[in-house]
Amino acid sequence: MNEVEKPFKMKKILVPVDFSKPSAHALHVAARIAEQLQAEIIVLHMMGISEAVLTKDEAQEYEEAKYYMNLARKRFKPFLNQPYLEHIKVREIVQNYKDFKELNKVAQEQHINLIVMGSHGTSGIGDFFLGSNTEKVVRSSDIPVLVVKMPNPDFKVENILFACDFTEDSVLAFKNVREFAANFSAKLNLVYINTPHYDFNSNTEIEERISKFFYKAGTIEQEVTIYNDYSVEHGLMNYSKKGSYDILAIPTRGRKPVLHFLLGSRSIGEDVANHANLPVLTFKI
Numbered sequence: 258m259n260e261v262e263k264p265f266k267m268k269k270i271l272v273p274v275d276f277s278k279p280s281a282h283a284l285h286v287a288a289r290i291a292e293q294l295q296a297e298i299i300v301l302h303m304m305g306i307s308e309a310v311l312t313k314d315e316a317q318e319y320e321e322a323k324y325y326m327n328l329a330r331k332r333f334k335p336f337l338n339q340p341y342l343e344h345i346k347v348r349e350i351v352q353n354y355k356d357f358k359e360l361n362k363v364a365q366e367q368h369i370n371l372i373v374m375g376s377h378g379t380s381g382i383g384d385f386f387l388g389s390n391t392e393k394v395v396r397s398s399d400i401p402v403l404v405v406k407m408p409n410p411d412f413k414v415e416n417i418l419f420a421c422d423f424t425e426d427s428v429l430a431f432k433n434v435r436e437f438a439a440n441f442s443a444k445l446n447l448v449y450i451n452t453p454h455y456d457f458n459s460n461t462e463i464e465e466r467i468s469k470f471f472y473k474a475g476t477i478e479q480e481v482t483i484y485n486d487y488s489v490e491h492g493l494m495n496y497s498k499k500g501s502y503d504i505l506a507i508p509t510r511g512r513k514p515v516l517h518f519l520l521g522s523r524s525i526g527e528d529v530a531n532h533a534n535l536p537v538l539t540f541k542i
């Protein structure tokens with residue numbers, strides 16, 4: 258790996274919680290990261306007070322909002338009473354946001370460097386995001402989002418798999434994931450999944466694209482594995498089994514769908530999810 262000199266140090270991690278098991282899994286992973294980086298965790302609960310409350314008269318509205326605010330703060334105490342948080346600085350925030358896209362505003366105000374979220378999804382990599390609050394955050398966030406699906410109490414960042422199409426659009430995501438990896442002195446593995454259906458390329462064409470990619474990135478060429486399979490989802494699932502990866506990192510294109518391989522057929526997506534439980538790190542491009 259061509260390491261980044263003096264990587265930007267991540268100091269603040271935002272964890273949105275709804276007090277569910279998935280958000281508890283995300284908090285545990287965030288704690289492991291915070292421990293490695295001596296970072297602060299900011300735990301955010303978004304109440305989403307109903308319109309019924311907000312349409313009442315001002316005095317009643319205030320009292321009910323205050324009630325729900327206090328109720329949320331009470332739920333924080335047992336939720337955060339975890340031994341793995343004992344030596345980590347944790348701050349709580351309760352906000353009345355109804356739309357998870359507003360999380361980006363909170364992240365900017367709090368100078369957040371990383372968002373860690375739990376996923377309620379039970380199907381494939383595509384459904385890992387789609388139709389969920391996680392999807393809204395991933396598509397709107399200007400900072401990296403780490404999506405955690407399974408409990409991972411021994412989480413560490415030593416081996417990262419970065420998958421992309423190696424077009425010029427993905428250069429910024431590559432630079433960001435390289436910097437992220439440098440924070441942990443982690444190994445960064447690069448893979449291109451070549452399929453007979455979507456954007457098929459010969460080895461020569463792929464190698465030329467990859468050379469141009471590194472030129473645009475302003476770095477020396479690094480090893481990229483070209484892996485052939487029937488679909489990008491299958492290829493990613495099969496290839497990820499070949500190494501002990503801690504994170505799957507991918508670029509996202511803002512409001513457009515998460516990479517094409519996240520939008521494959523539902524049956525393939527479900528198949529992937531049954532085997533691919535890696536935390537997914539997204540970088541907006």
